[in-house]
Amino acid sequence: MKKTVLSGIRPTGDLHLGNYFGALKNFVKMQDEFNCYFFVADYHSLTTHPNPENLRKNTRRVLANYVAAGLDPKKCALYIQSDVQEVVELYLFLNMSAYLGELERSVTFKDKARQQPDNVNAGLLTYPVLQAADILIHKAHFVPVGKDQEQHLEMARTLANRFNHLYKVEYFAEPQAYNFGEQLVKIPGLDGSGKMGKSEGEANAIFLGEEPESIRKKVMKAVTDSGPTEPNQEKPEAIKNIFQLMSVVSKPDTLDFFENAYNTCQIRYGDMKKQLAEDMILFTAPFRERINDLLADEKGLDAIAAEGAEKARISARKTIDEVRGIIGF
Ligand code: TRP
Numbered sequence: 001m002k003k004t005v006l007s008g009i010r011p012t013g014d015l016h017l018g019n020y021f022g023a024l025k026n027f028v029k030m031q032d033e034f035n036c037y038f039f040v041a042d043y044h045s046l047t048t049h050p051n052p053e054n055l056r057k058n059t060r061r062v063l064a065n066y067v068a069a070g071l072d073p074k075k076c077a078l079y080i081q082s083d084v085q086e087v088v089e090l091y092l093f094l095n096m097s098a099y100l101g102e103l104e105r106s107v108t109f110k111d112k113a114r115q116q117p118d119n120v121n122a123g124l125l126t127y128p129v130l131q132a133a134d135i136l137i138h139k140a141h142f143v144p145v146g147k148d149q150e151q152h153l154e155m156a157r158t159l160a161n162r163f164n165h166l167y168k169v170e171y172f173a174e175p176q177a178y179n180f181g182e183q184l185v186k187i188p189g190l191d192g193s194g195k196m197g198k199s200e201g202e203a204n205a206i207f208l209g210e211e212p213e214s215i216r217k218k219v220m221k222a223v224t225d226s227g228p229t230e231p232n233q234e235k236p237e238a239i240k241n242i243f244q245l246m247s248v249v250s251k252p253d254t255l256d257f258f259e260n261a262y263n264t265c266q267i268r269y270g271d272m273k274k275q276l277a278e279d280m281i282l283f284t285a286p287f288r289e290r291i292n293d294l295l296a297d298e299k300g301l302d303a304i305a306a307e308g309a310e311k312a313r314i315s316a317r318k319t320i321d322e323v324r325g326i327i328g329f
Pocket of ligand 1: 006007008009010041044130131134135143145149152
């Protein structure tokens with residue numbers, strides 16, 4: 001039996017190169033080896049009260065990005081969370097044994113409460129419970145997660161064990177983090193520090209569906225400095241980042257050329273960024289085209305979502321029926 005892998009992403013619009021190299025590219029490889037569930041966590045995004053048009057638009061964009069990146073609706077269950085309403089029932093059950101104290105200690109809750117002090121709603125508090133429901137409803141063995149999500153996965157294990165204890169059953173197994181290890185390629189942002197991410201500002205990330213002109217503008221604004229003064233000098237953080245970005249989208253020859261220019265103090269960052277921008281445009285072109293095609297064909301995308309929802313609902317329905325029986329309904 002294949003093990004089950006599950007991952008969700010909030011509907012934030014287009015995914016960026018960091019998402020692609022950090023997770024998506026590996027998800028594509030996992031499709032054959034595992035029983036995969038990949039979904040757009042649109043219920044989760046309600047904690048910030050998005051307007052309906054944006055919610056719908058961004059959900060569809062993420063779905064299109066997933067497909068464009070190579071997730072195959074035939075191989076995995078690719079679905080929109082809100083199409084599988086069984087998850088809400090499990091969320092309710094799990095909420096009965098999620099305690100206020102532990103929910104308040106969640107780092108993401110504390111962060112969000114600070115970011116949106118006027119909207120510290122109960123959905124925000126119980127966000128990890130909904131996430132646990134996402135995972136447990138398909139009895140996922142593995143969840144590929146970044147550092148920031150480890151606490152949520154721990155919560156899923158706690159709630160699984162608590163349910164088992166409460167009802168004296170061995171029903172839920174503990175989901176484990178899935179580490180990509182060496183396959184994980186870190187993608188820095190364009191602002192000279194840290195990793196690529198939308199939360200660091202739109203200009204820090206290059207999106208899979210981004211238009212060439214916008215890519216050019218952003219890359220040309222990437223942080224650099226006045227250049228090396230000694231041969232073979234160690235690269236400062238911001239320069240390392242530009243080289244790292246080039247290493248994932250450009251040809252090895254191109255990278256060698258600029259390495260050499262750096263080491264001999266002849267580098268012109270303007271030229272390097274021009275080249276990087278063109279290579280990023282080439283790299284993202286197939287994604288952009290696929291995304292645009294997928295979004296233009298509304299019925300086609302609906303059909304993809306429906307196919308995924310159907311698969312996910314079979315597994316979710318089974319869990320909910322069993323859980324209801326255990327609880328005494
Ligand atoms: N909380 C995750 C994030 O912000 C998204 C998510 C929702 C998720 N449900 C999940 C991730 C289940 C993994 C498994 O990125």
